[in-house]
Amino acid sequence: MDSGAQDNPYLLLTVFVISIVMMGLTPILLAFLWTRWAGTAKPDDIKNAVYECGLETGTYQWFPLKVEYYIYGIIFLVFDVEILFLLPIASVYKSLPAGAIAGILVFVLLLMEGLAWAWAKGLLRWQFTPSQNVSPPAQPQRQATH
Amino acid sequence: MDEGLKSELQKAGIFTTTLNDLYNWGRGNSLWPLQFGLACCAIEMIATSMSRYDLARFGAEVFRPSPRQADLMIVSGTVTKKMAPQVVRLFKQMPSPKYVIAMGACAISGGPFKQGYNVLKGIDRYMPVDVHIPGCPPRPEALLHAIMTLQRKIAQDTLHQNRRKEEEVERIAALPVPEHGSHDLLPPKHDVLWHPEPVQRS
Numbered sequence: 113m114d115s116g117a118q119d120n121p122y123l124l125l126t127v128f129v130i131s132i133v134m135m136g137l138t139p140i141l142l143a144f145l146w147t148r149w150a151g152t153a154k155p156d157d158i159k160n161a162v163y164e165c166g167l168e169t170g171t172y173q174w175f176p177l178k179v180e181y182y183i184y185g186i187i188f189l190v191f192d193v194e195i196l197f198l199l200p201i202a203s204v205y206k207s208l209p210a211g212a213i214a215g216i217l218v219f220v221l222l223l224m225e226g227l228a229w230a231w232a233k234g235l236l237r238w239q240f241t242p243s244q245n246v247s248p249p250a251q252p253q254r255q256a257t258h
Numbered sequence: 259m260d261e262g263l264k265s266e267l268q269k270a271g272i273f274t275t276t277l278n279d280l281y282n283w284g285r286g287n288s289l290w291p292l293q294f295g296l297a298c299c300a301i302e303m304i305a306t307s308m309s310r311y312d313l314a315r316f317g318a319e320v321f322r323p324s325p326r327q328a329d330l331m332i333v334s335g336t337v338t339k340k341m342a343p344q345v346v347r348l349f350k351q352m353p354s355p356k357y358v359i360a361m362g363a364c365a366i367s368g369g370p371f372k373q374g375y376n377v378l379k380g381i382d383r384y385m386p387v388d389v390h391i392p393g394c395p396p397r398p399e400a401l402l403h404a405i406m407t408l409q410r411k412i413a414q415d416t417l418h419q420n421r422r423k424e425e426e427v428e429r430i431a432a433l434p435v436p437e438h439g440s441h442d443l444l445p446p447k448h449d450v451l452w453h454p455e456p457v458q459r460s
Binding site (some may be wrong): 150151152153154156158159161164165166167168 | 344421428
């Protein structure tokens with residue numbers, strides 16, 4: 113090892129980090145340059161369309177989606193994943209130190225927060241609404257077209 | 259380069275000597291087909307990609323579900339006039355360089371359904387086809403042969419011609435997608451692509 117590395121131990125580390133970064137960046141840079149030199153980019157409306165299924169892209173697509181499924185994700189975490197983690201703990205519960213109990217409590221309380229959130233949203237009211245029991249309105253008879 | 263010299267160099271561990279060869283070697287041996295099938299030819303295409311015929315030997319097994327990632331379109335099956343605009347639109351969405359293999363009698367000419375009012379009489383009316391495979395349906399070996407033919411075709415490309423060729427393909431791809439008219443697709447063909455022989459009636 114040369115004297116520079118002995119004087120400053122971070123020198124080797126710096127060279128190492130720079131070479132690692134370059135190893136990542138060089139292929140990207142080469143690919144970029146190669147595309148600029150050899151590639152043929154002809155963007156147009158159809159090529160940049162959002163749909164990739166061949167069908168014509170219909171209405172405006174960049175609208176925000178209402179992500180309502182997250183509430184089921186929370187419920188799943190509370191009632192399924194939490195049980196999964198708590199089961200092995202239950203088998204060694206009596207021999208656990210106080211610190212571990214506190215850790216588990218934090219974990220449980222974090223998920224209970226989700227349960228409280230779902231409760232406040234009224235998601236736990238599994239009530240039967242009479243309107244759902246009504247049979248669907250009779251479908252109009254399909255007319256023969258020809 | 260002379261084939262014999264090339265073979266001798268390969269024995270010595272030298273596979274490419276020019277940037278051109280390296281480029282074509284890379285393109286030809288990593289064709290990414292678009293994952294879509296239209297009819298029974300698609301079943302043969304699926305069989306080709308499976309272990310018995312093993313399309314992976316030719317580097318073309320990575321079927322992409324998005325045209326953005328594909329550079330080879332295997333038109334495998336009957337192209338109905340209902341489906342033709344979608345197929346053409348997918349071709350337009352593929353980035354250059356892009357290649358088309360018309361697989362089976364239907365894709366190249368309409369096949370047994372040529373007299374049908376609803377079948378496109380050959381996909382080469384709307385896109386530049388590189389390799390035609392006859393057969394109804396063609397066996398997997400025929401598709402493998404088409405892939406090899408396409409690889410040979412790619413190997414003949416030069417870096418100078420490439421951009422011009424790709425721009426030509428893109429110019430054809432930039433033509434409008436056919437729409438459903440009252441009787442036929444509009445336009446029924448792209449005039450730059452399709453020049454049929456005049457029918458001689460005796």
